[in-house]
Every structure is written in C-alpha cells, then in structure tokens.
Amino acid sequence: MNNEVVYLNGRFVAPDQASVSVFDRGFLFADSVYEVIPYYRGIGFRLQQHLDRLVHSLRAIRIQANEDWAAILDELVQRNGGGSLSVYLQVSRGSAGYRTHTYDDRMQPTVFACTSPIRDIYGEGADQVQGYHVIVTADLRWHRCDIKSTGLLPNILVLQQAREAGADEALLVRDGLLSEGTSSNLFLVRQGVLYTPKRSSEILGGTTRELILELAAEAGIPYQEVDLRPEELATADEVWISSSTRGVIPVLSIDGEPVADGRKGPLWQKMFALFTCFQHRLMTGEA
Incomplete structure (x- = not known):
C-alpha cells in the first residue's frame, strides 16, 4: 500500500493518526458515498468527471459537502509521491454521537481519502493486458446503482462467487437484462458495432464507459445503448468490461465458454490504442 x-476532515496525517467515531453513519449504516480516481504521473484521469459524479451521489442522498475536491486530492497524491496512484475518496453523513436512523441536515460530514499504487496500463501496452474470465449471475443490488454508495455487500458476495468459480468478475442480470459487472461496465461487439446497456438508475454511469463512447464517436465506431439479454453474450464477437483503474478489458470466457475464439478481439485492440493516445494527450496537456 502507498498510504x-x-x-481526514481537513488534515493530512499518517494512517495511524486518523480516527473516526464509532457512531459515524458511514460505519453504522453505509450512509456514505465514494469515488475511486486513477492518477497517472500525478495527473487525475477524468478527474472532473469523477467529481461531477461525486456531486451527483452527494445530492442524491442529501449530504451537504462543499470542498475543493481537486485541490485536496492533488495534494494527497503529491504527498504520497505522485506517479501512478488510485485515490479513494469517501464522504459520510457524519456522526450524531449516538446510533439513530434519523439524521439532522446540520451534521458535519466525514471526508476521508487515501491512495494505493496502480499499474500504468496504458504505458505498458495492450500485450500486458490480461483478459478476464467471467460468470453471469443475478443482480442482488438496490435499484439506485447510479449512486456510488459504500453499501457494497451484494457486490462483494457476487465477486466472491466469481472468484470461487475461478473467474475474475461477474456480469449481473436483473429482470432478464444484463446490467453491468460488480465494479465495471459492460460492452458487446457484433459485426463491428459496439453495444452497451442503456444508462439508467440500474447501472453506474461509469466515467470510463463514457470515455469509451466518446472515443468511439471520434473514431467513427458505431455504438448503441440498448437493452441486452444474457443470451446475446453467446453470439458476441467480443465482450469487454471497463472501470476507472483497469481501463477497458477484453473478456475471454463466460461461464467457462470462450467468447468467439477466446482471444483479444480487433476492435478491443483499436479501442485500447485510442485510450493510450488519450492518456498521452492528457499527460502532455493536449487532452
């Protein structure tokens, strides 16, 4: 770890000097939201988009917290040596000093952030990206997945189910439709067209998902946001998942069956190259 x-609440301190009340509502009720933001060479990757999503989550659960988030996170990264780091930022409603389901709008939120090292996947190149093996299972989460809540027990249990099956991730199904992974968005490729589930309260509006669609539009890659059914996975030419710290990842097998020929597909190779160019522009100030 790189902590x-x-x-914590306005102070940069050593981890053993940071403490939170046992009555903090983030601890008692998961009454909190979070973001995970990759930094490469000390520069936040899609930082503003992450912070916009944080504001959406805060407003959705009515936490009043107005901080200079970018300044806090940039300084935290620099204090931890810069480079390639993942920043975890959590904001809880705070503590009432006792356990109660009701809350007061005047409560002082608890703001916490830490860092951990990540790989510079774009600098390493496509050959170093390991494809994923996934399973398909029921989506047990609540219906406000657009809120990036710390209440992640369903995600944890399903990911553990995937790991016990020898897989890396699980694709989730609700009411007969694919939604996303436990911590990733989903893409299918058929005959050169990119498909992804419609954005709604049932999925998280992934910042990397949005970037994939932006890059596809710029490159003339046709895409559609549609309802996708689990049976469509079997006829896909390619399947991808995406997340902030892992980028865009090819899925090689689903429930033990290979996707197409079981190798990284050509459109994924093209998208990864587009990501690499975007990161280079970001690092040089051109993006």
Missing part, C-alpha cells in the same frame, strides 16, 4: 499520508 504514507491520508486525508
């Missing part, structure tokens, strides 16, 4: 310094 020489963490941030």
Whole structure:
C-alpha cells in the first residue's frame, strides 16, 4: 500500500493518526458515498468527471459537502509521491454521537481519502493486458446503482462467487437484462458495432464507459445503448468490461465458454490504442 499520508476532515496525517467515531453513519449504516480516481504521473484521469459524479451521489442522498475536491486530492497524491496512484475518496453523513436512523441536515460530514499504487496500463501496452474470465449471475443490488454508495455487500458476495468459480468478475442480470459487472461496465461487439446497456438508475454511469463512447464517436465506431439479454453474450464477437483503474478489458470466457475464439478481439485492440493516445494527450496537456 502507498498510504504514507491520508486525508481526514481537513488534515493530512499518517494512517495511524486518523480516527473516526464509532457512531459515524458511514460505519453504522453505509450512509456514505465514494469515488475511486486513477492518477497517472500525478495527473487525475477524468478527474472532473469523477467529481461531477461525486456531486451527483452527494445530492442524491442529501449530504451537504462543499470542498475543493481537486485541490485536496492533488495534494494527497503529491504527498504520497505522485506517479501512478488510485485515490479513494469517501464522504459520510457524519456522526450524531449516538446510533439513530434519523439524521439532522446540520451534521458535519466525514471526508476521508487515501491512495494505493496502480499499474500504468496504458504505458505498458495492450500485450500486458490480461483478459478476464467471467460468470453471469443475478443482480442482488438496490435499484439506485447510479449512486456510488459504500453499501457494497451484494457486490462483494457476487465477486466472491466469481472468484470461487475461478473467474475474475461477474456480469449481473436483473429482470432478464444484463446490467453491468460488480465494479465495471459492460460492452458487446457484433459485426463491428459496439453495444452497451442503456444508462439508467440500474447501472453506474461509469466515467470510463463514457470515455469509451466518446472515443468511439471520434473514431467513427458505431455504438448503441440498448437493452441486452444474457443470451446475446453467446453470439458476441467480443465482450469487454471497463472501470476507472483497469481501463477497458477484453473478456475471454463466460461461464467457462470462450467468447468467439477466446482471444483479444480487433476492435478491443483499436479501442485500447485510442485510450493510450488519450492518456498521452492528457499527460502532455493536449487532452
């Protein structure tokens, strides 16, 4: 881990000097939201989009927290050496000093952030990206998946189910439709067209998902946001998942069956190259 310094409520301190009340509502009720933001060479990757989503989550659960988020996170990254780091930012409603389901709008939120090292996947190149093996299972989560809540027990249980089956991730199904992974968005490719589930309260509006669609539009790759059924996975030419810290990842098998020929597909190779160019522009100030 790379937590020489963490941030807690206005202070940059060593982890063993950071403490939160046992009555904090984030601890008692998961009454909190979070973001995970990759930094490469000390620069936040899609930082503003992450912060916009944080504001959406805060407003959705009515937490009043107005901080200079970018300044806090940038300083935290620099204090931890810069480079390639993942920043975890959590904001809870705070503590009432006792356990109660009701809350007061005047409560002071708890703001916490820490870092951990990540790989520079775009710098390493496509050959170093390991394809994923996934399973398909029921989506047990609540219906406000657009809120990035810390209440992740369903995600944890399903991911553990995937790991016990020898897989890396699980694709989730609700009411007969594919939604997303436990911590990733989903894409299918058929005959050169990119398909992804419609954005709704049932899925998280992934910042990397949005970037994939932006890059596809710029490159002339046709895409559609549609309802997708689990049986469509069997006829896909390619399947991808995406997340902030892992980028865009090819899925090689689903429930033990290979996707197409079981190798990284040509459109994924093209999208990864587009990501690499975007990161280069970001690092050089051109993006």
